[in-house]
Amino acid sequence: MQAIVAYMQANIVILLFLVIGLGYLVGRLKIAGIGLGPTTGILIVGLIVGLAQFEVPEIIKGLAFTLYLFVLGASVGPALVRVLSSPSAVKYLIMCIFCAIVAGASVYFISVFFGFSNVVAGGLMAGSVTTSAVLAAAQGAVLGGSIPLPEGMNTSEAGNTLASAYAITYLYGTFGLIILIKICPKLVGADIAVEAAKLDQGSGPTQKRIAPSVRAWRLELPKYIGRTAGELVSNVVARREGGAMPSLEQVIRNGDVIAVRDDLVLEKGDLLTFLAPTELLLRGNETLGPEVSDTEALAIDMASAELVVTNEAHVDKSLSDLFNNHGYGLSLERVVRLGNEMPIDNETDFDLIKGDVLLVFGTARAVDAFAQEVGYRVEDEMTTDLMMMSFFLAIFAALGTITVTVGGIDIPPLGGSAMGAMVGGAVLGWLRTRSPRVGSVSAPAASALTDLGISLFIAAVAIGAGGSFIATLQAFGLDLVFAGVLVTTVCTLSTFFFGHFVLRLNVAENAGATTGVMTGVAISEVCKDAKSSVPAVAFGLPGGVSSLTFILTGFILFAIVP
Numbered sequence: 001m002q003a004i005v006a007y008m009q010a011n012i013v014i015l016l017f018l019v020i021g022l023g024y025l026v027g028r029l030k031i032a033g034i035g036l037g038p039t040t041g042i043l044i045v046g047l048i049v050g051l052a053q054f055e056v057p058e059i060i061k062g063l064a065f066t067l068y069l070f071v072l073g074a075s076v077g078p079a080l081v082r083v084l085s086s087p088s089a090v091k092y093l094i095m096c097i098f099c100a101i102v103a104g105a106s107v108y109f110i111s112v113f114f115g116f117s118n119v120v121a122g123g124l125m126a127g128s129v130t131t132s133a134v135l136a137a138a139q140g141a142v143l144g145g146s147i148p149l150p151e152g153m154n155t156s157e158a159g160n161t162l163a164s165a166y167a168i169t170y171l172y173g174t175f176g177l178i179i180l181i182k183i184c185p186k187l188v189g190a191d192i193a194v195e196a197a198k199l200d201q202g203s204g205p206t207q208k209r210i211a212p213s214v215r216a217w218r219l220e221l222p223k224y225i226g227r228t229a230g231e232l233v234s235n236v237v238a239r240r241e242g243g244a245m246p247s248l249e250q251v252i253r254n255g256d257v258i259a260v261r262d263d264l265v266l267e268k269g270d271l272l273t274f275l276a277p278t279e280l281l282l283r284g285n286e287t288l289g290p291e292v293s294d295t296e297a298l299a300i301d302m303a304s305a306e307l308v309v310t311n312e313a314h315v316d317k318s319l320s321d322l323f324n325n326h327g328y329g330l331s332l333e334r335v336v337r338l339g340n341e342m343p344i345d346n347e348t349d350f351d352l353i354k355g356d357v358l359l360v361f362g363t364a365r366a367v368d369a370f371a372q373e374v375g376y377r378v379e380d381e382m383t384t385d386l387m388m389m390s391f392f393l394a395i396f397a398a399l400g401t402i403t404v405t406v407g408g409i410d411i412p413p414l415g416g417s418a419m420g421a422m423v424g425g426a427v428l429g430w431l432r433t434r435s436p437r438v439g440s441v442s443a444p445a446a447s448a449l450t451d452l453g454i455s456l457f458i459a460a461v462a463i464g465a466g467g468s469f470i471a472t473l474q475a476f477g478l479d480l481v482f483a484g485v486l487v488t489t490v491c492t493l494s495t496f497f498f499g500h501f502v503l504r505l506n507v508a509e510n511a512g513a514t515t516g517v518m519t520g521v522a523i524s525e526v527c528k529d530a531k532s533s534v535p536a537v538a539f540g541l542p543g544g545v546s547s548l549t550f551i552l553t554g555f556i557l558f559a560i561v562p
Contacts, residue, residue: 005052007263012056019046019459020273031175035306037521038134038451040174042458043167050466061159061460066418068453071446072133072353072434073425073549077353079544081430086316091503092513092542095197099495099517101131104557106490107530111561117150118561119158120476123165125554128487130173131519133422133547135166136457136556144401147558156464159451160186163465164472167482176488177520182516182529184496185507196508214249215296216273219266219288230262233328236276246276247329249300249363257296271297275329275363283481301364309376310434320349326373329366334359340540343533350537355432389426396424409500415555422551492518509538514545519550 008015028035036044058223084093103125111121119142125207126134141147142158149158172519219225224232228520229248236246250273251258251266260265266272274284285291309315314322333344336357344351358374360367371377400420403412414420465472472480495517499510510525512535526535 003441005054008052009054012054012060013093015049015054015463016060016456016459018465020318020455023455023459033105033244034175034178034522034525037174039454039458039521042455043170043462046459046462047167047466047469049467050361053467054462054463056460058156061139061457061464062143062333062418064453064456064460065139066393066397066421067449069133069136069140069418069422070389070425070456071449071453073427074429074446075544076422076548077426077429078353079541080426080548082250089353089541091505092516092538093545095495095499095517096504096542099129099491099546100553101110102494103487103491103550104553106487107483107557108561110486111557114476114479114483116476116480116483116561117146119150119153119160119161120165120480121557121561122147122554123162124169124480124483124487125550126162127166128173128549129491129546130170130482130517130521131547131550132454132458134550135162135461135549137419137422138162138554138558139413140416140462141210141555141558142276144412144418146403146412146414146416151516157468159461160465160468161472163461164469164474165480167462167465167469168473168476168480169487170517172481172485173419173488174521176485177492177518178522178525179521180489180492180509181496181515181526184493184511187493188500188507189496190507192508192511192526193531195506196534199506199508199532199534202433202466212270214275214298214300216250216271216283216292216294217284217288218290218292219268219270219272221287223287224266225264225268228262229260229264230309232266233262236274246274247330247363247366249273249275249365250297252294252297273297273300275300275366299326302357302362302363303364303367304454305367305371306378307358307360307371307374308376308378308432309352309354309358314352314374315354318349318351319344320528322352322374326367326370326525328363330360330370332358333361337540340536342540343536391426392424393421396427397421397422419551425442433452466480466530469512488518505538508532508534508535511535513542515539516541517546519543519546533547541553 020042023045024038025035025041026045027041030036030040036105052318084090084196107125107128108119110116111118111124116124122138123135126132126138138147139159139162142149142155145155147158149155153161185195229251233246233248247259250271251260251264252271252273253267253269265499319335323330332344335344336359337353337355360370362370367512396414397420399415400414400423402413402414414423492514496510496514499513500504500507503510503530508530511530512523515523515526515535517538523536523539526534
């Protein structure tokens with residue numbers, strides 16, 4: 001056993017990735033039908049492995065949480081600009097600030113009552129609101145020397161104590177939140193499914209892809225001979241009930257391909273090629289003429305594209321309006337907002353914001369036209385601008401190390417290099433919404449960087465904290481567990497009631513927003529109870545902004561808790 005421990009200590013990188021792999025495996029387990037998730041799994045495995053007293057080099061911890069905070073900042077930047085600039089979104093900023101104040105006050109008074117140090121208070125704050133970013137920022141500040149530590153405690157001990165307090169309070173922060181969100185609608189006498197249905201009734205269907213087909217007919221029946229292509233398409237659209245918008249893609253006349261225009265007058269014998277959901281094409285033989293299998297008529301170039309919404313004409317307008325007016329020949333595969341996938345089922349609609357990413361599929365002609373309308377087409381969806389990312393991370397991390405002397409104490413205004421990196425990510429994320437060519441990050445790369453950053457960070461701090469976990473539990477025991485339960489419960493209930501009674505949010509929307517504010521991960525459970533995707537629409541923006549408000553609250557706690 002000692003030989004294995006010695007080998008792993010000498011090859012700590014191998015141990016880190018082993019913990020991550022096992023953590024993802026454990027994260028697949030379910031409690032009462034709810035998955036633990038990878039973060040919880042890595043935390044559990046890391047703490048168990050850490051009982052063997054492994055030492056994780058500080059440079060690995062620093063790299064992990066700096067990368068994580070930078071990628072997090074890239075999503076926080078656009079979200080913060082959005083909530084500050086949009087009257088319809090500022091309510092989410094108000095919720096985030098309210099919850100941060102409640103959390104800060106709760107942690108402060110509980111810490112004073114139980115005699116917790118500022119380091120334990122920081123871990124309590126991070127774990128009870130399940131915000132790994134607070135832990136990452138605190139770890140960076142501890143290593144940077146910008147946080148006053150209790151007498152006799154060095155930076156390594158402080159970092160491990162932070163992580164231990166975080167781990168002790170994290171589990172209830174995760175699963176207690178889910179239970180509380182399920183209870184909240186009942187506490188205000190509402191049925192979340194009924195409330196979600198009220199919002200669903202007012203929204204038009206979005207265009208989820210429903211197996212569009214390419215088929216062709218020879219125009220021989222009199223109904224459309226002598227009429228325009230625009231009239232034909234309008235009549236087909238009028239019969240549409242869902243799926244991709246139908247599109248007349250090609251007209252072949254006497255062997256020549258004719259450009260499709262709304263004012264093109266159709267003639268007998270024209271070969272008409274349509275792309276549309278199958279159910280719309282079933283009556284082609286009755287209205288147009290015989291269906292043909294002509295190779296040239298069916299040879300339509302298809303394409304997919306990742307598009308970034310930058311056209312102001314479509315910002316704050318509904319997704320369904322965009323596709324109903326401009327989405328001919330297209331189906332919508334995914335919508336990604338601030339790193340979160342948005343619902344695109346036929347019952348849910350939502351307003352677009354600048355920076356939303358639409359993944360569409362359809363004919364090459366339709367995709368090109370739609371890209372010009374939406375704003376910006378990512379030319380290579382698999383390319384990431386690592387040059388700009390590296391420069392922004394390095395420059396802002398360096399700015400984070402700059403200190404000013406106040407009362408004989410050196411204080412870094414940006415909170416240290418890790419927080420500086422987060423600011424750099426936020427600036428880069430905001431710039432990308434203005435000019436997507438700056439700092440382009442492909443969707444797969446963004447997801448991989450985020451997952452890798454947080455996984456490495458949690459694995460590193462959990463392994464390092466394993467040795468002090470038992471000591472922290474023995475020192476604070478049930479007091480810390482009770483404190484975590486109290487903070488999570490008070491924050492969740494007060495935020496939901498604030499959204500309900502003060503902001504007057506719909507109950508389903510409020511449940512999603514509260515889950516986002518508390519940085520919860522089980523939004524799917526809320527949607528399941530609501531029998532709707534409405535909560536998921538309200539989840540994204542507060543989920544991005546609350547990490548920042550909680551981090552700021554955490555730094556205040558470090559300064560004022562004895």
